[in-house]
Amino acid sequence: MNIGQAAAGSGLSAKMVRHYESIRLIPRAGRTEAGYRVYSAKDVNTLRFIRRARELGLSIERIKRLVGLWQDRERPSAEVKRVATEHVAELDAKILELVAMRDALQELAKACHGDPRPDCPILRDLESGARAAIPGGSVTEHVSHPRRSTAVGAAPRHTA
Amino acid sequence: MNIGQAAAGSGLSAKMVRHYESIRLIPRAGRTEAGYRVYSAKDVNTLRFIRRARELGLSIERIKRLVGLWQDRERPSAEVKRVATEHVAELDAKILELVAMRDALQELAKACHGDPRPDCPILRDLESGARAAIPGGSVTEHVSHPRRSTAVGAAPRHTA
DNA sequence: GCTTGACCTTGCCATTATGGGAAGCCCCAC
DNA sequence: GTGGGGCTTCCCATAATGGCAAGGTCAAGC
Numbered sequence: 001m002n003i004g005q006a007a008a009g010s011g012l013s014a015k016m017v018r019h020y021e022s023i024r025l026i027p028r029a030g031r032t033e034a035g036y037r038v039y040s041a042k043d044v045n046t047l048r049f050i051r052r053a054r055e056l057g058l059s060i061e062r063i064k065r066l067v068g069l070w071q072d073r074e075r076p077s078a079e080v081k082r083v084a085t086e087h088v089a090e091l092d093a094k095i096l097e098l099v100a101m102r103d104a105l106q107e108l109a110k111a112c113h114g115d116p117r118p119d120c121p122i123l124r125d126l127e128s129g130a131r132a133a134i135p136g137g138s139v140t141e142h143v144s145h146p147r148r149s150t151a152v153g154a155a156p157r158h159t160a
Numbered sequence: 161m162n163i164g165q166a167a168a169g170s171g172l173s174a175k176m177v178r179h180y181e182s183i184r185l186i187p188r189a190g191r192t193e194a195g196y197r198v199y200s201a202k203d204v205n206t207l208r209f210i211r212r213a214r215e216l217g218l219s220i221e222r223i224k225r226l227v228g229l230w231q232d233r234e235r236p237s238a239e240v241k242r243v244a245t246e247h248v249a250e251l252d253a254k255i256l257e258l259v260a261m262r263d264a265l266q267e268l269a270k271a272c273h274g275d276p277r278p279d280c281p282i283l284r285d286l287e288s289g290a291r292a293a294i295p296g297g298s299v300t301e302h303v304s305h306p307r308r309s310t311a312v313g314a315a316p317r318h319t320a
Numbered sequence: 321g322c323t324t325g326a327c328c329t330t331g332c333c334a335t336t337a338t339g340g341g342a343a344g345c346c347c348c349a350c
Numbered sequence: 351g352t353g354g355g356g357c358t359t360c361c362c363a364t365a366a367t368g369g370c371a372a373g374g375t376c377a378a379g380c
Contacts, residue, residue: 004356014357015339034346036357045287052286057261060337070283077273077280084269084282091262095255101217102251109244113237120237122244123230126212127205164327174328176367194375196328220365 003029006039010047017047025050025064058087163189166199170207177207185210185224218247 007014018037020026026046029037049070053063062083069075069083111121167174178197180186186206189197209230213223222243229235229243271281 002357013339016337018358019338032346034357035359036346048288049286054337055261056265056286057258066283066286070287073278075278075280076276077278077282078275080280080282081269081272081274084265084272088262088265088269091258091265095258095262098217098251098255098258101215102248102255105216105244105248105251109241109248112241112244114241115238116236118233118235118237120235120240122237122240123226126209126216126226127230128208162328173367175369178329179367192375194328195330196375214366 001039001044003037003039006037006044006047009044011051012047020047020050020060023060025060025067056087057091058083062087161199161204163197163199166197166204166207169204171211172207180207180210180220183220185220185227216247217251218243222247 001009003014003017007017010017012020017026021028021037026043029039029043032038046067049067050063053066058066065083066080069080105122108122108125113119161169163174163177167177170177172180177186181188181197186203189199189203192198206227209227210223213226218226225243226240229240265282268282268285273279
């Protein structure tokens with residue numbers, strides 16, 4: 001099958017399938033005489049694997065490792081688990097960061113009248129507030145109301 | 161003062177101060193005859209405001225709005241509050257996404273022996289698992305399109 | 321005066337994962 | 351034989367930041 005079918009069958013975009021080939025996450029697909037990429041059902045399985053891994057937020061680098069382990073019948077499950085727990089640790093760190101931001105901003109917003117007058121604790125905080133540590137608490141418990149919005153405006157990088 | 165002093169005084173890098181100028185988050189700084197940027201204490205205050213806003217994860221676009229409101233003595237606090245609550249909503253959405261990922265992966269990891277044998281529920285899930293409800297957790301079903309961020313491996317995009 | 325070193329300038333590249341679009345070839349149905 | 355849809359490659363853009371490079375500037379010390 002061509003890339004369109006493979007993409008549809010895996011849930012990825014054709015664009016991303018090409019991209020994954022270019023960064024060598026997947027091997028170079030075979031070509032027809034006209035240069036069209038050719039995929040097998042097995043290839044689609046690999047692409048689905050990748051899509052699911054991306055849904056769990058795994059980075060391309062980790063997915064590379066996982067695909068390698070997946071295809072190795074002798075793999076120690078310990079290695080797979082390690083990749084997973086590494087990612088869980090990063091997710092936890094990120095979650096803590098975002099929760100701290102949200103809680104701080106939510107407090108400020110709560111204290112803001114939100115009326116036609118100019119006085120505003122949010123601006124006062126930004127103007128000269130010292131960002132302080134937020135008292136501990138389980139992250140999960142704070143997560144309440146949903147919302148299917150879009151991007152969060154990314155935070156300062158210091159992480160890696 | 162020069163950019164180095166302004167950067168140090170605001171907690172930003174000189175690089176970012178130049179960047180913020182280039183994207184017009186701040187006005188073009190005055191120059192010496194040699195072309196060096198010149199900053200006043202007031203400029204540094206603005207830079208500090210920006211740094212704190214970034215610490216709260218606000219995007220440059222929202223910070224632009226906030227800086228504008230901050231400098232407008234007639235601003236309605238309701239507008240400031242709106243910017244803040246918009247961001248809180250996005251943070252909440254992002255947090256939910258990450259928590260869903262973390263919980264799912266954590267469950268899988270917990271079920272993985274992590275020994276020298278190849279059998280592994282994590283790979284089995286990726287191989288053909290539908291992302292489903294996590295026991296004990298409220299976050300479930302389709303983990304839709306996340307986004308990128310700091311340390312975490314980022315997820316699919318759709319948003320912007 | 322001249323050297324040295326710290327600081328400044330602009331500009332380009334990299335990151336992460338993904339989308340968009342252009343220019344141009346290919347294939348099949350009608 | 352033609353039109354439209356699928357395919358190809360390549361470049362650009364995103365968000366925010368770091369890094370490096372080549373070169374100008376300034377102040378201090380000799």
